[in-house]
Amino acid sequence: MARSSRLHSLVPASFLLVLLLGGAVQAVKIVGGREAQPHSRPYVASLQLRGIPGSHFCGGTLIHPRFVLTAAHCLQDIPPHLVSVVLGAHDLLSPEPEQQKFSISRVFQNNYNAEETLNDALTMPPFPQLGRPASLGAQVALAPLPQQDQRLSQGVQCLAMGWGSLGTRAPEPRVLQELNVTVVTFLCRPHNLRMLVPRRAAGICSGDSGGPLVCDGVLQGVDSFVIRECATGQFPDFFARVSMYVDWIHTVLLSAGDEAGPQPPSAPQPAQHPSH
Incomplete structure (x- = not known):
């Protein structure tokens, strides 16, 4: 399990951020996604x-x-x-x-x-x-790369994808899965992008790690980690910010x-x- 125990030093006033990142786990499945069109990615x-x-x-x-x-x-x-x-x-x-x-x-x-x-x-x-x-x-x-230090604003729509299992006790899919996600910027560190699926429990988990996050056809993120559990509907997923x-x-x-x-x-x- 990957932890971020020293992250509070970056945001000393934010107890909530320490609480959230105290349970970070590295990202194996896309939960709540759909099969991608073959060879479309x-x-x-x-x-x-x-x-x-x-x-x-x-x-x-x-x-x-x-x-x-x-x-x-x-x-x-x-x-x-x-x-x-x-x-x-x-x-x-x-x-x-x-x-x-x-x-x-x-x-x-x-x-x-x-x-x-x-x-x-x-x-x-x-x-x-x-x-x-x-x-x-x-x-x-x-995949096209972004410009150096390019930023994404709140609400931008992106696409995450991977071959991870479909749920905690579900089998792994044979075929590529993808999921529409939305950028959220609350308490976001410069190194990361945070993604959420509004109004439902869906997201990445430990085996989609390393996979692409694509926004408007551009590679903006690398699947990195989630908070506590996968697809809780409560916490966003974290991606390394490629820009x-x-x-x-x-x-x-x-x-x-x-x-x-x-x-x-x-x-x-x-x-x-x-x-x-």
């Missing part, structure tokens, strides 16, 4: 244990032919050489012709703080076993040299909204 990735069918444990997002963005805690206790990154998937238990599988060459991490769940983002170069980049097309495509890491992402790509190829696309700067 071509940037979403599945992280699996190599050689073990049906062993999905985290999600990710393709942001470059050789790089996937996921959550830092997804690989905290698993050696990268034991992980396969699967792109182009919808049904994880079916040998779909669209699927592409890659091994991980190396991992870049940005000052991840497990205790406070800060900087819970991680880029990985998922090199295919044959040493080629991902083959891009209709079923495998890049804080865009400059770092480009630095990683430059450090990879010619091997990385062109940089990932960034979305045009939208109209400014009040920030949190």
Whole structure:
């Protein structure tokens, strides 16, 4: 269980924030969502244990032919050489012709703080076993990145997705699930985005970790953690805010040299909204 016991130092007057984050748990299921249209989210990735069918444990997002963005805690206790990154998937238990599988060459991490769940983002170069980049097309495509430090205002509609189980005692789905969520900005830390499903119990939980949060077609968040339990209808879900890491992402790509190829696309700067 990931805890944020020192978060009160950032908001010393807020006892409520300490109370909420005292029960933070890392994000395995989308609860109350729906099946995505097959291959309609071509940037979403599945992280699996190599050689073990049906062993999905985290999600990710393709942001470059050789790089996937996921959550830092997804690989905290698993050696990268034991992980396969699967792109182009919808049904994880079916040998779909669209699927592409890659091994991980190396991992870049940005000052991840497990205790406070800060900087819970991680880029990985998922090199295919044959040493080629991902083959891009209709079923495998890049997610646009936001502008550095771009903010989202209260009420913005976004989409979360993943292959986690459908409930506490429900089986895991074979196919990709997605869920409409809404931005809330009350007591929001700069490193995180907070999402809520109004008027019903729905949300992410521990296995959708690392999956994308997409707002207006742009990758804005990485599934990170929830408060106490999944889909309570009382507390929002937390996502790592991708816009804080865009400059770092480009630095990683430059450090990879010619091997990385062109940089990932960034979305045009939208109209400014009040920030949190």
